[in-house]
Amino acid sequence: GENVEQHPSTLSVQEGDSAVIKCTYSDSASNYFPWYKQELGKRPQLIIDIRSNVGEKKDQRIAVTLNKTAKHFSLHITETQPEDSAVYFCAAKSGGSNYKLTFGKGTLLTVNP
């Protein structure tokens, strides 16, 4: 089955700096890669996603890049703000499954004012 590795497990940045979280996946047939933000005690919320036919996607301060050859994708947050502090999960939808997302272990991002 699919395996998703996520790094780093914790990330601390100063307000205004950029943050980058990286994930690798194992199934070359995976075709959908969402990123979820989860604040303490709250539901995971989709913040951005990318499909395998696209190399990069941006939404205001958030961008995701995908390298299918290397089987990795990254989340980029620019001009970080304290409210960006949360756990971020990457995930991949295996090409062999229409339904299942395999999640990375998460990155705890702390943005220091």
Added chain:
Amino acid sequence: DAMVIQNPRYQVTQFGKPVTLSCSQTLNHNVMYWYQQKSSQAPKLLFHYYDKDFNNEADTPDNFQSRRPNTSFCFLDIRSPGLGDAAMYLCATSRDGTGNEQFFGPGTRLTVL
């Protein structure tokens, strides 16, 4: 607002006492999922329904069962909760079988005494 609702938000049960968690959705999505999330870990898929078609993950313990009586509702039954079953249980939905964006409910925090 269309949403995924989970009840109760907090559930306390005794070791071995059956418990049922509830999820409802107003999104009219075909697919409903149940995830288990333990502290500082990624959500782990237990099973999902595509309409009435039930799909169990291979490593989901037999202690966990699910029912989906109609499109809107899905239940998670834990027949004999053990201390290791204490976790956040997240319900999620997606529109169709392409397995794209999953919308999560707020979760039920289960405590086993």
